[in-house]
Amino acid sequence: MQSFTPRQLPTYEHLLAALEQECQAFRESIDTRRVSNSASSLQPRELTEQPGGFEIFRQVFSTEIAPQLSASNGGRYWGFVTGGANPVATYADWLVTLYNQNVSKGGDSVASQVERQAIKWITELFELPAVFEGVMTTGATAANVLGAMTARQEIGRKQGIDVAKVGCKELEYTVFAATPHASMVKALGLAGLGQESWVQVACEPNSEAMDTTELARKLADCRGPGKIVIASAATVTGTDYDDLVRVAQLCRQHQAWLHVDGAFGIFERLLAGPQGKTQGIELADSITLDCHKWLNVPYDCGIFLTRHPSTLFATCNVDAPYLANSDAERPFMSLGIENSRRFRALPVWATLLAYGKQGIRAQIQRNVDQANALANWINLSDGYELNKACELNVVVFCASGNNKLDTQAVLAQLNESGQVFMTPGIWQGKAVIRCAFSNWRTEMEDVELAIAALARLAS
Ligand SMILES: Cc1ncc(COP(=O)(O)O)c(C=O)c1O
Known part of the structure; x- marks a missing residue:
């Protein structure tokens, strides 16, 4: 029977070439990939006695796993308080694994x-x-x-x-x-x-x-x-x-x-x-x-x-x-x-070193501006009610009486679209939608896209 040990696994050159392809595919998909994927499912698969090898993993990952991963690392995942992995920290994290x-x-x-x-x-x-x-x-x-x-x-x-x-x-x-x-x-x-x-x-x-x-x-x-x-x-x-x-x-x-x-x-x-x-x-x-x-x-x-x-x-x-x-x-x-x-300190150390206080502050300000842009639109819209003045990076709102949908239906349809993702909350006993901006990738165009989707749902 053939044995297969880590020594027979591919060289770093081979792994890097494969990683480069994955990075490319990820980058190309991040704007169009579903922001959340509630319908994902993993095929039952038996653990085999015989080694599958790296290429099997690679193939199964790219055909069965990667297509079902969400774009939570992208600029339109606004559930909970979710950050995106910045490029320098991503690189540092690869090094963390390399040096282990x-x-x-x-x-x-x-x-x-x-x-x-x-x-x-x-x-x-x-x-x-x-x-x-x-x-x-x-x-x-x-x-x-x-x-x-x-x-x-x-x-x-x-x-x-x-x-x-x-x-x-x-x-x-x-x-x-x-x-x-x-x-x-x-x-x-x-x-x-x-x-x-x-x-x-x-x-x-x-x-x-x-x-x-x-x-x-x-x-x-x-x-x-x-x-x-x-x-x-x-x-x-x-x-x-x-x-x-x-x-x-x-x-x-x-x-x-x-x-x-x-x-x-x-x-x-x-x-x-x-x-x-x-x-x-x-x-x-x-x-x-x-x-x-x-x-x-x-x-x-x-x-x-x-x-x-x-x-x-x-x-x-x-x-x-x-x-x-x-x-x-x-x-x-x-x-x-x-x-x-x-060695989780390395991505933090790298981020602080690369972006400095000023770079980090600027990123925080961008997200705060984005939250305020959404909050201002909601405040002026007929279909929605801003439950609370936007204090920082979180917008809390619900469907108003003029909306044809209730709050839960708005949230469900918004998330179902796969274009943005927000999470539910309770504010002063009332069901609300929470939208938290904390990702370096988010642009004002992303906020505008969400505003257009909300406007469509309200009319
Ligand atoms: C105020 C506060 N504390 C704690 C947590 C838990 O954080 P984590 O999921 O990183 O453990 C969160 C997450 O949203 C939070 O907002």
Whole structure:
């Protein structure tokens, strides 16, 4: 029987030639490919004993997989908050795979230093105090998990409990939040604090931002030790920012840990500076942000920052002889969830190096202008209602009474067209359409195309 090992696989020259063809096909298809493909299906296929070889994979990929992939990396995918992989980061990501470093315990290559420098650059980009350190994660969800776990560790420390070592059976805690992202709720569950155990703080009228007067009252009424406040910068539907200066003051007064989820909202700081809507985020104990959203690097890449790196270390470190570390600095495997870790810092480092603060700021501004263009049209149209003034890059709207379709039907038909993709949401109890601009490829013509499609559906 013929055997087939990686040694018999094609040379890099062969792979590069194949990749060049794929890149060409991708580039040619990106404007016409369906932006979302809900009707995709994969043929059942048995795992064979006999090797198929690279050419089989290539052929099946180009005939069965590639045609069914969506243009989510293109300029008209506006669901969730989805970034596109910028060209420099794409190239860097290819190198990540080529070199396949394990950015784990450090000491065996420069990769950990690149990650440290990229995190330092990120704190500089967002004008955060140098005291913040952190770790790159698979995304904002994983960063929120670290936020919940590090907060848990710190409140445990104050109660004489090393939660990482002995668990949280004896831990007393109360978590406060107004409009936490679903991933934050998931994180509370994963951290053993409970998806349903947090105390709901009311929101400001017609907003998803926290009512800080109520937070003050709730914190004062809470007699137990171990308080954690989860704040938003910004919320995923209304793009509302909690008053972080006030929230931070209250947290300090009540010895509460403050975690701020700034997955995409922190990018507002690049336009408005530290005195804008994110003012106060620099006072947080920990911060979540996402690079695979508005920094436009490939999945999977988020960042967890904290001003208490030793607490993060106490949360994630485990001693084992084979993991002994020769690096003078804390190894990344002791600052995060995974031991083995992708060199995901390189695309971030490359993006910051190649585009600079100015290039990144300009990209954010472009997306904000695009969101405003759509919001302005909706505001003036008969067929639609803008549910909320456009705060940043997210437009929230619904079908008006003059529209022949209801909101859900508009969204279904819009997405069915395959030309644009938006996602549903709920605003103040009402079904809405959310449209988030965060891709470097988006042009004003794309917005005009969406406007034309919306106009057609309304008439
Ligand atoms: C505010 C906020 N937090 C967390 C997340 C989760 O991010 P990810 O999907 O990268 O884990 C999102 C995603 O949209 C978000 O908007």
